[in-house]
Amino acid sequence: MNQTQILVIGRHPEILQTVIRLVNNNPEWNATGCITDEEAINVFKIQEFTLVLLGGGIEEQSEQDLCVFFRANKPDIKIAQHYGGGSGLLSAEIYEALR
């Protein structure tokens, strides 16, 4: 099965782990988690992602810089904000972003 690759970025390690676990509960999705911008940029260079989920704690400037980088390197990348921290909103946010 071709899984949708999702890059999840968030500054809170425990919440990031929760988000990754919940994303991976769906066999059609596979999440890779990063805490720092540097990690996210490095992994984005070597892996093919369909969606980036921006989680909690990311500073505004970091968020802007990351979005510029992702779009410059993959213009059709989908980027969505994740609210709630591994919550009941996660699946709907992903479905909406992938529509």
Add this chain to the structure above:
Amino acid sequence: MAQTILHKAETRGHANHGWLSSYQSFSFANYYNPDRMQFGALRVLNDDTVDAGMGFGKHPHDNMEIISIPLEGDLEHKDSMNNVAVIKNGDIQAMSAGTGIYHSEYNNDRASQVKFLQIWIYPNKRNVEPRYDQLTLNLADRHNKLQQVLSPNPDDAGVWIHQDAWFHLGKFDKGIDTEYAIKKQGNGVYIFVLSGEVEINGQLLNTRDALGIWDTDRFKITALTDAEFLLIDVPMVF
């Protein structure tokens, strides 16, 4: 001209986890309906019933304003800010998840269910410092009038959150009516009927029905029977 959207009670999502029965006005967890994602900044309105002795184990949240309104029974709240509290009918609890918190909610009663509304509002600012607030309301203050229970202002009546949102509760006798003036230009109101029948701008609402109304500055609510309802006044664009 006012625009409206009617959400009948039976059109809500429903999850039955055995210990938890949750009726969901908007997409949540396994309930996904692209036409029911939110009403402006209102993202979650879950009408939850928790069995005796059961509850939500420790779980995280971030970047969301989370409001709990107990309708029956007592719910124990514990969080990573060292808050331990019991909320009961007549209370309202607000939590700004901000940069991240953990909490649990349990019904410690061995005999009775807990019924409560779980409401999530998108914050107007991400990554705020987490905070918790709880208030016991005077139930007499909503009899045949609207009682403000939440606002954006710490100095105003009720609890406060990081969003230009206002909540009001009303418990009206049959035949009583009132006019509600929307608090801020660009806001809309989601009216959720807790019990009874009400009429709003000619639209009949029964128990657990909801009506969203926007592009207007005021509307009239009439109780057709003894009725209780919640008004959620939120920005439509945020």
